[in-house]
Amino acid sequence: MNLPAPKGRAASRNTPNRFEPLHLELDPVEPDVGEPDTGEPEPIQPRKTPTHFFVDSTRSILAENDSPDVGFRFSLNPYRGCEHGCIYCYARPTHEYLGFSAGLDFETKILVKQDAPELLEQAFRKKTWQPQVVALSGNTDCYQPAERRLEITRRCLEVFLEFRNPLTIITKNHLVTRDTDILQELAALDLVNVTVSITSLRPELTNLMEPRTSRPKGRLHAVETLARAGIPVGVNVAPLIPGLNDEEIPAILEAVANCGGLWANYIMVRLPGPVRTLFQDWLERHFPDRAAKVLNRIRTVRSGDLSDPRFGSRMRGEGDFAQLIEEFFEISRRKCGFPKTGRRLVTDHFRRSGRDQLQLNF
Numbered sequence: 636m637n638l639p640a641p642k643g644r645a646a647s648r649n650t651p652n653r654f655e656p657l658h659l660e661l662d663p664v665e666p667d668v669g670e671p672d673t674g675e676p677e678p679i680q681p682r683k684t685p686t687h688f689f690v691d692s693t694r695s696i697l698a699e700n701d702s703p704d705v706g707f708r709f710s711l712n713p714y715r716g717c718e719h720g721c722i723y724c725y726a727r728p729t730h731e732y733l734g735f736s737a738g739l740d741f742e743t744k745i746l747v748k749q750d751a752p753e754l755l756e757q758a759f760r761k762k763t764w765q766p767q768v769v770a771l772s773g774n775t776d777c778y779q780p781a782e783r784r785l786e787i788t789r790r791c792l793e794v795f796l797e798f799r800n801p802l803t804i805i806t807k808n809h810l811v812t813r814d815t816d817i818l819q820e821l822a823a824l825d826l827v828n829v830t831v832s833i834t835s836l837r838p839e840l841t842n843l844m845e846p847r848t849s850r851p852k853g854r855l856h857a858v859e860t861l862a863r864a865g866i867p868v869g870v871n872v873a874p875l876i877p878g879l880n881d882e883e884i885p886a887i888l889e890a891v892a893n894c895g896g897l898w899a900n901y902i903m904v905r906l907p908g909p910v911r912t913l914f915q916d917w918l919e920r921h922f923p924d925r926a927a928k929v930l931n932r933i934r935t936v937r938s939g940d941l942s943d944p945r946f947g948s949r950m951r952g953e954g955d956f957a958q959l960i961e962e963f964f965e966i967s968r969r970k971c972g973f974p975k976t977g978r979r980l981v982t983d984h985f986r987r988s989g990r991d992q993l994q995l996n997f
Contacts, residue, residue: 644743645720645721645722647739648916649740653908654731654732688746693748694754696751697709698711704949707769710773711755711769711770712748712774713751713791716741716743717742717745717776718742718745719808721844725905725906725907727908728909738909742847751790755795766982771791789814796826799826800982802980809854809856811857812857815866819864819866824981831869833871834874835887837883858895869898870896870900874903874904877904877932878933879925879929888967891971892973896973897974898975899975903949911942914941915930
């Protein structure tokens, strides 16, 4: 049975955790307590799914990777899980390592790294730290809804500024404009690039696919706001889903260029592990007439599968159709005058003493 998703959520259920021997399936119908039994079939009403927050007591904050197709070695994620709830998110399976599901749990059970700014400061103070670009939001969005209240990302930005360490940010949330003041100071020293991820200009699609992200108009406004403030900002059409949003490439790039964006890139959708089941369910619920077409197009660029973890192909896909998409994107990118990457960031300004140095200078 293809269940409706709870309001404001993209996933309709919890998929089994591959590391857990038991899996709990909740009754999809929210019972009406006190209502008489009429003998008629109950309409399916999805259960309410509030967001629960948990304290993440991690003692290190910089995650290291050596992937040859990722442009950074270290990343920082203030949150595990993401309330944005993007149905295609490749980070969903990481929630299984925490004992949760990649489905609704990923959207509703958020781990919060309250000590992230202090841990970042400790990392920068170590003599072993070599100043280099750190990616903020390498896995989950650092500007998801909880950030408005918790301000962990903002406090991390203050640490980056104190130590003059460069960073890149990628987000789908207009909330990034709240921190324009700090970002301006970082930009003045060539220490920051911001990339806004835009998958579609159709709010009806983003409402279903990325239910708690900023709508397209809000993301474009974020690009414009940052650009006017002198903060280098570009766009990532990510993920690019063949048969669903690939035809929007020229319109997205043109809109970003008109808002002052400086570069453009894209990443092909990949659906690892339980994400493929969640995405298929979502397609069948919302786009039953084109579900088969979209899935077949994805298989065309993923060597007959719905995902491909191989370095060198996972970001772009492979095959004739993947090549056609790349050429289509390149034509649109050149027409808008975009390079592929953002402004080069520098490490020359790094100072290990942070606040202490400010006090000594004063």
